[in-house]
Amino acid sequence: xxxxxxxxxxxxxxxxxxxxxxxxxxxxxxxxxxxxxxxxxxxxxxxxxxxxxxxxxxxxxxxxxxxxxxxxxxxxxxxxxxxxxxxxxxxxxxxxxxxxxxxxxxxxxxxxxxxxxxxxxxxxxxxxxxxxxxxxxxxxxxxxxxxxxxxxxxxxxxxxxxxxxxxxxxxxxxxxxxxxxxxxxxxxxxxxxxxxxxxxxxxxxxxxxxxxxxxxxxxxxxxxxxxxxxxxxxxxxxxxxxxxxxxxxxxxxxxxxxxxxxxxxxxxxxxxxxxxxxxxxxxxxxxxxxxxxxxxxxxxxxxxxxxxxxxxxxxxxxxxxxxxxxxxxxxxxxxxxxxxxxxxxxxxxxxxxxxxxxxxxxxxxxxxxxxxxxxxxxxxxxxxxxxxxxxxxxxxxxxxxxxxxxxxxxxxxxxxxxxxxxxxxxxxxxxxxxxxxxxxxxxxxxxxxxxxxxxxxxxxxxxxxxxxxxxxxxxxxxxxxxxxxxxxxxxxxxxxxxxxxxxxxxxxxxxxxxxxxxxxxxxxxxxxxxxxxxxxxxxxxxxxxxxxxxxxxxxxxxxxxxxxxxxxxxxxxxxxxxxxxxxxxxxxxxxxxxxxxxxxxxxxxxxxxxxxxxxxxxxxxxxxxxxxxxxxxxxxxxxxxxxxxxxxxxxxxxxxxxxxxxxxxxxxxxxxxxxxxxxxxxxxxxxxxxxxxxxxxxxxxxxxxxxxxxxxxxxxxxxxxxxxxxxxxxxxxxxxxxxxxxxxxxxxxxxxx
Amino acid sequence: xxxxxxxxxxxxxxxxxxxxxxxxxxxxxxxxxxxxxxxxxxxxxxxxxxxxxxxxxxxxxxxxxxxxxxxxxxxxxxxxxxxxxxxxxxxxxxxxxxxxxxxxxxxxxxxxxxxxxxxxxxxxxxxxxxxxxxxxxxxxxxxxxxxxx
Ligand code: FES
Ligand code: FES
Numbered sequence: 001x002x003x004x005x006x007x008x009x010x011x012x013x014x015x016x017x018x019x020x021x022x023x024x025x026x027x028x029x030x031x032x033x034x035x036x037x038x039x040x041x042x043x044x045x046x047x048x049x050x051x052x053x054x055x056x057x058x059x060x061x062x063x064x065x066x067x068x069x070x071x072x073x074x075x076x077x078x079x080x081x082x083x084x085x086x087x088x089x090x091x092x093x094x095x096x097x098x099x100x101x102x103x104x105x106x107x108x109x110x111x112x113x114x115x116x117x118x119x120x121x122x123x124x125x126x127x128x129x130x131x132x133x134x135x136x137x138x139x140x141x142x143x144x145x146x147x148x149x150x151x152x153x154x155x156x157x158x159x160x161x162x163x164x165x166x167x168x169x170x171x172x173x174x175x176x177x178x179x180x181x182x183x184x185x186x187x188x189x190x191x192x193x194x195x196x197x198x199x200x201x202x203x204x205x206x207x208x209x210x211x212x213x214x215x216x217x218x219x220x221x222x223x224x225x226x227x228x229x230x231x232x233x234x235x236x237x238x239x240x241x242x243x244x245x246x247x248x249x250x251x252x253x254x255x256x257x258x259x260x261x262x263x264x265x266x267x268x269x270x271x272x273x274x275x276x277x278x279x280x281x282x283x284x285x286x287x288x289x290x291x292x293x294x295x296x297x298x299x300x301x302x303x304x305x306x307x308x309x310x311x312x313x314x315x316x317x318x319x320x321x322x323x324x325x326x327x328x329x330x331x332x333x334x335x336x337x338x339x340x341x342x343x344x345x346x347x348x349x350x351x352x353x354x355x356x357x358x359x360x361x362x363x364x365x366x367x368x369x370x371x372x373x374x375x376x377x378x379x380x381x382x383x384x385x386x387x388x389x390x391x392x393x394x395x396x397x398x399x400x401x402x403x404x405x406x407x408x409x410x411x412x413x414x415x416x417x418x419x420x421x422x423x424x425x426x427x428x429x430x431x432x433x434x435x436x437x438x439x440x441x442x443x444x445x446x447x448x449x450x451x452x453x454x455x456x457x458x459x460x461x462x463x464x465x466x467x468x469x470x471x472x473x474x475x476x477x478x479x480x481x482x483x484x485x486x487x488x489x490x491x492x493x494x495x496x497x498x499x500x501x502x503x504x505x506x507x508x509x510x511x512x513x514x515x516x517x518x519x520x521x522x523x524x525x526x527x528x529x530x531x532x533x534x535x536x537x538x539x540x541x542x543x544x545x546x547x548x549x550x551x552x553x554x555x556x557x558x559x560x561x562x563x564x565x566x567x568x569x570x571x572x573x574x575x576x577x578x579x580x581x582x583x584x585x586x587x588x589x590x591x592x593x594x595x596x597x598x599x600x601x602x603x604x605x606x607x608x609x610x611x612x613x614x615x616x617x618x619x620x621x622x623x624x625x626x627x628x629x630x631x632x633x634x635x636x637x638x639x640x641x642x643x644x645x646x647x648x649x650x651x652x653x654x655x656x657x658x659x660x661x662x663x664x665x666x667x668x669x670x671x672x673x674x675x676x677x678x679x680x681x682x683x684x685x686x687x688x689x690x691x692x693x694x695x696x697x698x699x700x701x702x703x704x705x706x707x708x709x710x711x712x713x714x715x716x717x718x719x720x721x722x723x724x725x726x727x728x729x730x731x732x733x734x735x736x737x738x739x740x741x742x743x744x745x746x747x748x749x750x751x752x753x
Numbered sequence: 754x755x756x757x758x759x760x761x762x763x764x765x766x767x768x769x770x771x772x773x774x775x776x777x778x779x780x781x782x783x784x785x786x787x788x789x790x791x792x793x794x795x796x797x798x799x800x801x802x803x804x805x806x807x808x809x810x811x812x813x814x815x816x817x818x819x820x821x822x823x824x825x826x827x828x829x830x831x832x833x834x835x836x837x838x839x840x841x842x843x844x845x846x847x848x849x850x851x852x853x854x855x856x857x858x859x860x861x862x863x864x865x866x867x868x869x870x871x872x873x874x875x876x877x878x879x880x881x882x883x884x885x886x887x888x889x890x891x892x893x894x895x896x897x898x899x900x901x902x
Contacts, residue, residue: 204840209832
C-alpha cells in the first residue's frame, strides 16, 4: 500500500479502514498538549507534534528550519536529522523556513551551534512524530507499538509485514497524546541512514538556476527603494541637508532624515539621510547629490595608525592576569633564553557577498519584514521596539543569506527598513551598497598581542606569557567596556592547551571607536594567529620541527583542568564534561594533517609548508598551507590540507565545504584590512578592501574529517582560525620573512635566498 | 530604445546612464543576476552581451541598445547547461549568492576554451569573488564541464 492523497477525512478513514484493516471502533479523544515545543493547535489534516515537523494527510512532511541558511546548508542538515528518526521519504519532504519567534528556542545562527545545540531536540522531534504515527498504526491494527517501525514514509508492522502510509495515519495520530521523551527510542548510531551521509543541498537547484531568493531579491507590490547615506563617523548626526533639491530629482519619492543613535550602538541604525525612489538606481544617484553637514562625534579623532602604536604599547606593558599557573616571573629569571614577539591584526569587515538588505511593510499595528538576518528574533525585538509594537505583531521572514559571517547577526538594517516603510506608508526595500557595508559595519576588532616564552638549557619551554589587547565587542552594548571580555578571551586564549609549567595570560585596556562585532570565528582568528605563529618562531629559534614542538608543548593526553590555574573557562556555553578541552583530539588533528601533507618529507621535496592547529567552537582543526613564491615574492597556494574533528557530523560533504570555505575565509582575514582616519573608514569596496580571489586560494584542499562519536561540535568557524598562521608560517619557510602583522602583503620580501 | 534579454525584446525609455543590472533586477524583476559591489569588482552581476561576459552593474543601458543579453535565467532551459550541471555535481554553491556570476563567467570561458588549464581558469575567473570560498570546487566543476559546452 502506498501513500495516497485524501480529499476528505472520512473518505480517507474509510479507505484506511478497509485497505489496511484498521479498526476504528476505539474512541480516540483529542487531548490538549500544552508545551513549549508545541506549535499551533492540532488539526486532523495535519500532525504537528512540535514546531519542527508537520505531517499532512496527503503524506507531505513539512520540516521547519529555524536557523538561517547562509551557505552551511543547514536547510539540508536539519531535515537530515529529523528524517533519520521520522523515517520519511525525501520525495515528500518540504522545508519551511521559520519566521523569527521564541517558540523555536534560540534562532541566532551564530557561534557554530545550529547542529550542536539542536541535534538532540531535532532527533526527538523526528522521533516524536514517528512515535505518534506508529501509535496510530498500532491502534488501528491492534498490535503492540513496539512491533511497528517507521520506514520510507510508512509504518510497517514487522511481524506481519503490513504497512500504511504516513498520510493515512495523520487523522488518528493527531488525536493521540504526545509521548514522554523517555518513551522515545532514538535510533542507534550504527543504524543511521541519513545522519552522516553526504547529501546534496536541497537548495542547489534554485541556487544554480538563479531562482533562489536572497534579502536583496525581495520584491513586493508597490515597493519603493531606499539608499541611505550614513554618518561617516559613528554617533555623528545630520546637521543640515539639501533635501529639497534632492527631492526634485527623477524618480525620488522622498528624502528622510534618520536620527543618530545614542551610545550604546547596539543594533540601532546609524541614522543619516535616506533617499527613497522608484528604483535602486534612482535612489543611489540621488543620494550622490546629497550634501550633508554632519555633527561632531567623540569618535572623530580615531586614527587606526596611531591606535596601533597604542595597542602594541599596552600589549607590551604588564596586563591584568586572567589565568595563571606556576610563576612566570621566576621562570623568566631562571631562563636560559627568552623569546618574545608582538603580533598585530587590523580591523576587518565581514563583507558577505550579499550586502545587507531588508524589505518592510508597516501598517498601524503590524509590521512584516523580509530580510537576510542571522538572528530573526533579535530583528523582531528591535523592530517592535522601534515601531512601538507588540513583538507578536512583527513578522520577520528570513530569506536566504548571501553569506553572513556575523554581519547579519546585527539587524540594524532591518530597523531602517521598518522606519522607512512606516514613513512612506508603502513597502520599502533598503539596499545596502558595498560601500555602506564596508564603511558602516560592525567591525572585527583590531588587536595587539605580546607573547614571551622562556626556555631552559634543553630548549624546553618553561614559561609562557601572553597579553591580549583589543577593543571588545561588549563596547557595542556597553560604552564602559574598555577591555577584552572574558567571553572573547575564552575564544582561543584562556583555553591555551599547552603543558607549560609557568603560564601567565593577561589582558590590557583598549577603547572602541567604531562599532565592534562578531566575524566568523571572532577572537579565535587573532589568538590563533599569534599563538600558532609564535610556536613556529620558537621551533625555528630552537632548531626544532614545528610538529614535534607543537605536540610536545601540548603534552600528555588529558582534559585541561582550568581550576588548577584558577581560571574560569566558558567553553562556548557548553559543559566541559560533555565537551572537554581534549589534548588527544588536538594532537590527532595535527598528526592527521601532517601525514596527509607529507610534512616530514617537505624539506627533501623542496616544498614550503606552514602548520597551525586550534580548538574552537568545541571542535579541533589543523591546517597545512603549501606556498610557492616566485622571484618577485608573489605567492600562491598550490595545495592546502585541513583536518577537522567536529565530533559527530551530520553531512560530511557540507562539512568538507565548510573546511574549504572556512580556510579560504581565513586567508581573506590574513590579507584584508580596514583602517580609519578622522574616525572614518578609509576602505570602501573590493578595490581597496582586499579579499581572497581565486589566485590567492588553494588550487585544491584535501580535507580529513575525523571519524568520531563525540557529541557534535561547531563546523562553520573552526577551520578559519588556523588559516592565517599556517599561511604566515609557510611564507616564513619559503622566504625567511616572519610576518607578525596582518595584513600579509600579496608580495612578500625574501629575507633568505 | 530596445534591448533583447534572454531572447525577449524590451522597450526602455528611462535614464540611459542606468546600469543594465537595475533594469534587469528592478524593472524586469529578474533577480538571478546579483548585486554585490556595483563597481565591476566582483563579478556577481555578470551577464553575457552578445556572448561576452560583462559586468552589468557598470554597463549603462545606452550601451546595450540592440544587443543580445543573456542572464542566468537564459543560460539554459531547466538549468541544464553543462556548467550548471557540473556545479551541482561538485556541490559548488555554499550561500550561492556569487554563483550566477561565476557560472556565467565559466560558461563564457568554456565557450572559448574547451580545455582550460589551471592557469587559464585562474586568470579568467579572478574577477569573480566568492566570499564563501568555493574556488577549489569552481575549478573542479569547470574541468568537469570542459568540452561539453
Ligand atoms: S556587482 Fe557588478 S561586478 Fe560586483
Ligand atoms: S557561494 Fe557564497 S559567495 Fe560564493
